[in-house]
Amino acid sequence: MTTKFSLVEFSIGRPKVIIAATVVLTLAFLTQFPRIKTDTNPKHMLPETSDVRVWNNEVDKVFALYEDTIVVGVENDAGVLNRETLGRMFRITGEILKLEGVASRDVNSFSTITNVTAEAGTLKVGPLMPGAPQSQAEVEALRRALFGNPLFVNRIVSPDGKTTAIYVPLEKGDNGAEIAEKIRAVLARESGPERYYIAGDPVARDTFGAEMFKLMGIFSPIAGMIMFAAIQFMFRNLALSLAMMAVAMAAIIWSMGLLIGAGFPVHIMSSMAPVFLMAIATDSIHIFNEFYFRYREKRDKLVAIRETMQAVSGPVRYTALATAAGFAVLLFMNIIPVKVFGGLIAFGTVVLRLFSFSLIPAILTFVKEAKVAKAVETESMELDRTARLLRRIGEVGATRPLATTLVGLAFLLVAIAGTSKIHVNNNLVAWFKPSSEIRVADTAMNQALGGTSLGYLVVLASEPEFMKRPEAVRWLEGLQRHLEQLPVVGKTFSVADYVKRINQVLHDDDKKYDAVPDTKEAIGQYLFLFSMSAKPSDLDNVVDSTFQKANLWVQLKTWDAEAMRQVTHAAETYQRAHPLRVAVKPAGIAYFNLVWNDEVLGDMVRGFAIALAVVFIILVFAFRSAKWALIGCMPLLSTILLIYGVVGFAGKDFDMPLSVLSTLSLGMAVDFSIHFISRFRQRLVDAVGDVQEALLWTAARPGKGIVRNAVLFAAAFSVMLFAPLTPYMAVGAFIVAMMMLSALLTILYLPALIMLGRKWLLDEPMPAADTAPARTKGG
Amino acid sequence: MKRWWMLFAVALLPLQALALSGEEAMKKSQAAFLYPGKDFKTRVMMKLINKDGQERVRELTMLRKNAGEPGGDQKYFMYFFQPADVKDMSFMIYKYPAKDDDRWLFIPAINMVKRIAAQDKRSSFVGSDFTYEDVSGRDIEDDNHVIEREEKVGNRDCYVVKSTPKGTDADFGHKFTWVDKANFLPLKEEQYDKRGNRYKLFSADEVANIKGFPTPVKRTMKNLQTGHRTEVTYVKTDYDLGIEDSLFSERYLRQPPRKWVD
Incomplete structure (x- = not known):
C-alpha cells in the first residue's frame, strides 16, 4: 500500500519523469517489432514432443508421405475430358513440375499418376496421360482408362468427369505461400472456360497468416479509435481520452514487444492480444470516473487525484490481479498458443495496472483545471440520466429481491439445458468465411x-x-x-x-x-x-x-x-x-x-476449474470474506452459463477460441463484482448504514463506471464482429455479450442477492480492510 | 591481354578439332560399359537403402548377349532369387537402339508370361534408384555431348562430358559423366533435374579386370533428393561364355536352364 501511494505521490510530483521514462521504455519495446514472425501451422498447437506429432512424423517417414500438399482443382462444366482442357492440364502440370520446392517426383496429375492397364495382351504400367491427347479417339481412350480404374475415380477425377485435381506435394520446409503464388501465375497464363481452385493445408495456413496481420494492423487500430471516440464522448476532455489511449497503446507495445523480442511467433490467439489489452485498459475508466466526481466535490486537482487513487486503488488492484490471474491460468494449458497468449495478457495487465498508479496520475496533473471544470458540468447532467437509470435497475433488484432471483434462476435453468447441447468441434477450414477463396x-x-x-x-x-x-x-x-x-x-x-x-x-x-x-x-x-x-x-x-x-x-x-x-x-x-x-x-x-480437439475440451474444463478457484481466492482476499466472495462470483457465473446456453441452443461449434474465452472471461467479468461490492461496503461504513440506500448509490455511481467500462470494452470488441476469420467474430460476439450481460447482472442481481442474504452477509462486523479506507465522505 | 588470349585460342583451334568429341567419348564409354564381350553373365546383389538405413535386397542373375557391334541390339535375361516371394520370377528384355524395348515377365505364382510395355525408360528398375535407362543405356543421339573439362577421379584421368537432352522426355535436365581416359568406363555421373539441382549421383566404386574387360563390379546410385540409394555388387562375373540365342525365349523364361542362372 505504501509503495503504491508513494508511486502515486512520485508520479504527481514528477509527472515529466514518469512520462519520459514511459516513452523511452515504449520505444525500446518498439524496436523489437520488425522481428515479428507468425506461426499459422495448426500442428504447432501441440508441442513437438506430443505423442500425436511424434507418431505422425514417424508415419510420414515410414510411408514416405509429405507433410504439406497443395491441391489444384480444375473444373469445367462441360467436362474436363476434352482436348483443350487436357492440353491445358498437361501444360500446367509440366510447369508445376519445374517449380522450386515442389517434390516433382510425386506430383499426381493425369500426366504423372501411375496407371496399370492391359492392352492387346500387354501389361502397361506408366503415367496415365503421357502426352496431351491429339485426337478424339485418344480422349475416349483416356476416359476409359480413368473410369476403368477405381483408384482414380474420386481421387483425380470426379464421377461426373467435370472436376479433376492435381496433388502437389512440397519438399520439407518449403514456403507454401510462394509456391501457391507461382502456381496461380501458371494458371493465370491459361485462358478457357475452366475454373481453378487452390486448396490444401499450406494455402490455408498462409491465408490465415495474412488475416492475422489484417486483424492486428487494421482491426486493432479501428478498435482503438472507437474506444477513443467513446471515451471522448463520455468525458469531453481530449487530454483524458488521450491519456487513456496512451496507456493502452503503451501496454500493447510493451507486451507485443516482449513477445516478439523473446522470440515467440504470433499465433491466432496472440494476434488478438492488442484488442484484448485495449479492452482491459478500459478498467482505468474507474479512475477517471471517480476523479470527475471528486473534482466536482473538491475543486482541487491534486487533492482530487490523491483521493481518487485512494478510493479506487483497492478495487483496481484486485481487479487487475483477478484479470492477470485469469489469464495466467492459461499457462497451465496444453495448447501452446493459448499458453503464450495467457502469459502475454497477464504481463500486459500488470503493465496496465502499473500505469494506473503512475502514468495516469502523472497525465492527470497536466489536465487543465478549467477544462475539467467544464467537462464536469456536463458530467453532472449525464449523471442524472444514466445514473438514474442505473439506480432504477438496482432498485428492481433491491426492492424485489426474491422475484428477481427466481426469474434469474428460471433463466439459468434454461441455460443449463442449453449447455448440454454444446458440441465441441474445431473445424479449421470453417474458420474462414464461406466466401473466402480457401472455403x-x-x-x-x-x-x-x-x-x-x-x-x-x-x-x-x-x-x-x-x-x-x-x-x-x-x-x-x-x-x-x-x-x-x-x-x-x-x-x-x-x-x-x-x-x-x-x-x-x-x-x-x-x-x-x-x-x-x-x-x-x-x-x-x-x-x-x-x-x-x-x-x-x-x-x-x-x-x-x-x-x-x-x-x-x-x-x-x-x-x-x-x-x-x-x-x-x-x-x-x-x-x-x-x-x-x-x-x-x-x-x-x-x-x-x-487429438487437438479433445485437448481443447480437457483444457477448457481444467482451465475453467482453476480460474474459478483462483478468482474465488482473490475475491476472498479482496473482501476479507468467503461469503462476499461467493456472492461476488454469482453475476459472472450466471453470465457465462447464459452465454453457453445460447451457444448450445444456437448449435455453434464450441471451438478453441471460445473455450479459451470461457476461462479468461472469469478474470475479466469479475471486475464488476469487485468494484460493486467493495464500493458498496465502503459506502455502508462511510455514510448511511442503510443497506438499500447504499446499494442504490452503488448502482448509480460506481455503477456508472461499470457501465462505462462495459460499453468501452464491448465497443472495442465489436470491431471483431467484422473481422475476416470466424473465430475472431465469435470472440467479438462473445465478449460484447459477456460485458453487457455481466454489467447488467452485477447491477441488477448483486442488490437482489445482497438484500436476500443481508442478515447472513452483514451480521459480522465490517473488517477494517484496505478496501474500505473510511477517510473521506462520499467515498 | 584480350587480344593475346584470342590469338592463343585461334592457335588451339585445329588441335581441338583433332581431339576427341563429346559424342565420340560417350560412344566409347557406352561400348566399354554396356557392350564388352559377346555375352556376359553375373550375379547381381542389390541393396536398396532408404535414408534411415533400412535395407531391402534384390538378388538376380543377369545374362546379356550382343547381336552385333557396340551400340546395336542386345538381349537381357534376368532370373530372380530374392526377395523370397519372387523367386523363380524371370524377366527378359530385347533392347533396340532408337526404338522401344520389348519386355516379358514370367510370374510363377500364376504360371504366366506377360508382355510388358516399355513406354517409360525413366521408371525405376526393380524398385531401385537405377532406371531402366541407367541399367541398359540411353541412346547417344538423344543428347548433345560436350567435353567440358578434364579432371581426375581418384588417380584416374577423366573427361568430364556434359550431356543435354535434345528432347523433353528425359527425367533429367542435364548430366555430367566422368569418363576414364584410359578405358572409357564412366567412373562418376551427376544428374541434374530440370530446375538445375543435382539430384542423382552414380559412382563406379570398384573396377575389376575380368577376361581383359575392365568391369565396375561395385556401383552406387544415390538419389540426393530422397536420400535413398542403391548399392550393386556383381559376383561370379564372366564374359564370352557362348550363351545361345535360344535362351532368350518364352519357353526358357518359364524354365531357365540351371547352368545359366546359378
Missing part, C-alpha cells in the same frame, strides 16, 4: 472429389511380410468397404487396391479377377511387378519396406474433428467382427485435429 475451393473439391481432409489408418502386424498374406490384404479391403459406408468418408485406398488392379489387368481386364488372389506368392509377385515400373512412392505410401505395416488412406469430406472419431470407431467395430492379429492406429492431419 470456396474446399467446398467445391469436397463436392466433386473424395474429400480434402486426409486421415490414415496404420495397420501394424507383429511380423515382416505379413501384409503380403491374402487374409491381410482381404482384411484391409473389407475395412475399406466398411469405412466407405460412413457418409463422411469420400474415398479410401490401400495396397489391396493395387493388388486387385494388377490381378484383373494380368487376366485381360476380366472383372472376375477384381479380387485378392489366394496365395502370398501371387501377391508378392504382383507387387514386385508393380514396383518394377511404378514410382517408388506408389508402394511406399501404402506399405512399409518390410511389409509389416500397411497404410490405409481415408479421404474425409469434412474437416470436423468428429469425422476421424467416426473412422476410428468404425475400424474398432470392424476389428471386433473380423479379428486379425494386427493393431490399427489412426494418423494424419485429420487424426491430429481430433
